[in-house]
Amino acid sequence: MEPIIAIVLALIGYALGSAKIINEGNAALVERLGRRHRTLNPGLNFIVPLVDQIVMEDTTREQYIDIKPQNVITKDNIYLEVDAILYWRIREIEKSFYAIENLQGALMQLATTTLREIIAQNTLEETNVTREEMNRTILRELNATTSDWGVEIIRLDIQRITPPESVRKSMEEERAAEIKKRALISEAEGESQAAIKKAEATKTSMQIIAEGLRTNPESKEILRYLVAQEYINASYRLGESANAKVVFVDPGKSGDLMKEVIAEATNTESNGNGS
Structure with missing residues (x-):
């Protein structure tokens, strides 16, 4: 009886160790003996204990990064303070894990740099008038890079563009006139x-x-x-x-x-x- 009990317990332990439940909206990455093996989708999945290892589980739902106010210089040499929100999601979990280290940090740096470059190509007036066009341009440039990371940039919303006090006062006087x-x-x-x-x-x-x-x-x-x-x-x-x-x-x-x-x-x- 004892060997049978041991075998039953071993099978139960194997089943418990091999069964993995992935929640809806998530995906998991499995390595076998240190090499990429497969991706686990939502639901009940089975892996080989001691051989397979889940190295990453992340959400495939839409996420956002709050880009803190950045000092930017326009084409006509006006200092602006710009902040935005970046919305993104993981499309290919393998690339997001293997192609880039610290994905969210990389997205933050890329979005900040691209935002500065696009605004620097426009004057203050163009920045205020063509905000939607700037958003689309930034989106295209971001996706051109992040596609290699398995990430899709959904949209970038420029929240505020704040010029210096002297410039704001001049703009208000111009509008009043x-x-x-x-x-x-x-x-x-x-x-x-x-x-x-x-x-x-x-x-x-x-x-x-x-x-x-x-x-x-x-x-x-x-x-x-x-x-x-x-x-x-x-x-x-x-x-x-x-x-x-x-x-x-x-x-x-x-x-x-x-x-x-x-x-x-x-x-x-x-x-x-x-x-």
Whole structure:
């Protein structure tokens, strides 16, 4: 019985030693007698005890590295402080283990160096305007290197680009001046449009009056009445003003004045039709 028990215990120990469970989202690398043997996928796996050894188990899920603020000089010699976040994942666990020592440290150094080089090729204005384009350029350059490490760089997000205080103040003043300029232009355009509309309305009114006078001579008396009424209303408004001045007009000449206005309007319309 004892040999049988020993054999059973040995088989149980072998089974326990050879069974390896890899969690979902992970992968493991196995060496046999010191040489790369195979990769263990999620689930239940078996290895040969004492012969096989798991040398690495890591996640294949997306990871990130927080790139701390870096001092960078732009193309126009402006010192900036830039920080970003790098998102990456392991695609080939064998390469990530054998091709590079200290994978995360290497990714940090590579991302920092590439970020500085790309920003140094742009001016301050280009850096602020073309941030998305810079992100794509950095991504291409990073993946060109990290593909040999079995790593995929998913994206690099530039969090902040902080210029010096003096530059920030100048940028704020420039933006304020631009906003004020646009407001003045809009105001001037509005006034110009209003003046054009008013002139067009006045022209239309004069044409209507002139046409009425030409086709209906009796309407001249109506026009005299309307002009006189407007004159009286204007006199009342002038009298109500605190800075009002009294202007005397010879009543005997007011009729002549009305005739001149009517004649001028009629001549204007006649000349317009003749042309």
